[in-house]
Amino acid sequence: GAVVSQHPSWVICKSGTSVKIECRSLDFQATTMFWYRQFPKQSLMLMATSNEGSKATYEQGVEKDKFLINHASLTLSTLTVTSAHPEDSSFYICSAQRQGAVYEQYFGPGTRLTVT
Amino acid sequence: DAKTTQPPSMDCAEGRAANLPCNHSTISGNEYVYWYRQIHSQGPQYIIHGLKNNETNEMASLIITEDRKSSTLILPHATLRDTAVYYCIVRLTGANSKLTFGKGITLSVRP
Numbered sequence: 001g002a003v004v005s006q007h008p009s010w011v012i013c014k015s016g017t018s019v020k021i022e023c024r025s026l027d028f029q030a031t032t033m034f035w036y037r038q039f040p041k042q043s044l045m046l047m048a049t050s051n052e053g054s055k056a057t058y059e060q061g062v063e064k065d066k067f068l069i070n071h072a073s074l075t076l077s078t079l080t081v082t083s084a085h086p087e088d089s090s091f092y093i094c095s096a097q098r099q100g101a102v103y104e105q106y107f108g109p110g111t112r113l114t115v116t
Numbered sequence: 117d118a119k120t121t122q123p124p125s126m127d128c129a130e131g132r133a134a135n136l137p138c139n140h141s142t143i144s145g146n147e148y149v150y151w152y153r154q155i156h157s158q159g160p161q162y163i164i165h166g167l168k169n170n171e172t173n174e175m176a177s178l179i180i181t182e183d184r185k186s187s188t189l190i191l192p193h194a195t196l197r198d199t200a201v202y203y204c205i206v207r208l209t210g211a212n213s214k215l216t217f218g219k220g221i222t223l224s225v226r227p
Binding site: 004006034043045046091093105107108110 | 152154157158159160161162165203214215216217218219220
């Protein structure tokens with residue numbers, strides 16, 4: 001159990017276009033999901049916390065108008081990178097939190113975004 | 117800033133135990149110790165967590181010192197597939213509690 005999927009696994013887009021990444025919890029409900037970004041040879045950096053039915057909470061320095069997050073159901077959160085630029089090229093990873101005694105987080109496999 | 121410190125890297129021989137240390141001297145009483153690992157170009161994988169007692173599951177054992185200022189993750193019989201970056205994280209529990217990733221320790225398992 002506790003499987004999280006992401007789609008697509010990789011995407012190449014042109015500068016100025018928008019890209020949507022989906023994160024799904026397949027076998028549990030997640031009222032909270034998190035979005036991370038990871039640049040090469042660096043650690044994961046939390047971008048935002050997404051709660052079902054409410055606005056996301058963004059970390060300092062993350063542009064909320066550029067990285068649109070929607071958490072419309074208990075099993076789906078989406079991240080849309082708007083007006084993408086080459087510097088947005090990165091590995092985007094989501095995690096879904098399963099409710100329980102310690103609120104464990106389970107991660108998706110990641111989405112590799114390349115902006116040309 | 118991450119609240120844990122780990123050596124940057126270590127290696128071990130296949131089939132031997134891998135003992136990965138972590139210091140968390142500023143841990144508070146209600147923070148758990150979590151371990152995740154990340155194999156190249158994949159999402160992190162949950163390994164184990166604990167509060168103050170030692171824990172064991174099918175993947176690993178977690179030994180937490182009595183003062184809770186450090187811990188050790190033990191992979192009892194390392195395989196080549198255990199080569200990864202291992203992250204030790206301290207975290208409060210709660211609905212919006214964050215995982216803050218440091219640099220982790222790169223474990224290389226050699227044949």
